[in-house]
Amino acid sequence: MINFTKNQTLILELFFRDPEKSYYFRQIGTLLNKEPGVFQKDIETLVKNHVLKSEYRANSRFFELNKDHPLFEEFKSIFFKTLGAEGKLKEIFKDIKNVKITFIFGSYARKEENSLSDIDLMIIGNPNEDDFFGKISDLESKLSREINYRIFSEYNWQKRIREKESFILSILKNPKIFIIGNENELRKID
Template sequence: MLDYLITSKTRIKLLLKFFLNAEARGYLRSLAEEFGESTNAVRVELNRLTEAGLLEAESEGRMKVYRANKKHVLFGELHSIVKKYVGIDRLVDDVLQHLGNVELAFITGDYARGIDSGTINFTIVGEIDEHYLEVLIKKSESLIGRKIEVTLLGREEFNKYREKFEQQKMLVVWGEIK
């Protein structure tokens, strides 16, 4: 989701690096190597984030070392966004890869509209192990601090209600609508 809001992949990597773990530090060349990006692309984004006050830079010898500015008014919110971004992605991957034949998974309701109401409406299309899903959902709810309501559909049932789903906001997190 963060990549829809922020189109620069390098900026996303920097935000994840510095705001997931507020103690993280890095310098230009090490970050470029870590991300597999050119030093110029990383430099541009480091400069933008530093000018915005989100990152702090200090010289250590001949190197400039960057870290998150914990005093910035948006630090807490960015830290929270990054944790959610990583948490949801990890949970989706971990849960869906072990359920069986999942063709499509998407989020609807408040969360898909950008409203954090505390309940994630999750729809899964495919043939899955429902008992195992219940176990994973309970674990996931405690990890992310949100209630997860799941709707399970077979392909035929999804096709029957497809138009209804497409009329509302939905965020596809696994597979693609065919």
């Protein structure tokens, strides 16, 4: 079993924000707001355990996620659920009143996202947008991704399903990552 230290977790959180990107040592320090000596041992351990790969380009050593690691997809899933968009959105919405269902849909939910992909978020209920707008903006900055959310009251959601609106029907048949509620609760709103 692999247990990550606090610094390793911060390093991996950085890498999983954009799994295609590679970083050089000082750049990691700048992005984590830490001196390189503080996390050098942690990076070396991640390389030794084949979680990260390293290569020299010009005079700098670059690091990137090792997508060939047998547990790569599981690591990615864990980081997205706890430290990535999914986990952070759960934190934001846990105390928001009048939200029945919230889920991520689109390329992120289909696991087809890339570093330029936005995050599409569906909110069903009657929340006060002022309660979460600032937190969503902060999260966009932290993740370096735009979060596009749509809010539907239960009535409007049901109405659009009855009218067989193609956008809503497409969302229903495609993968979703639930932040609040689940697939069964969503089907009950139909």
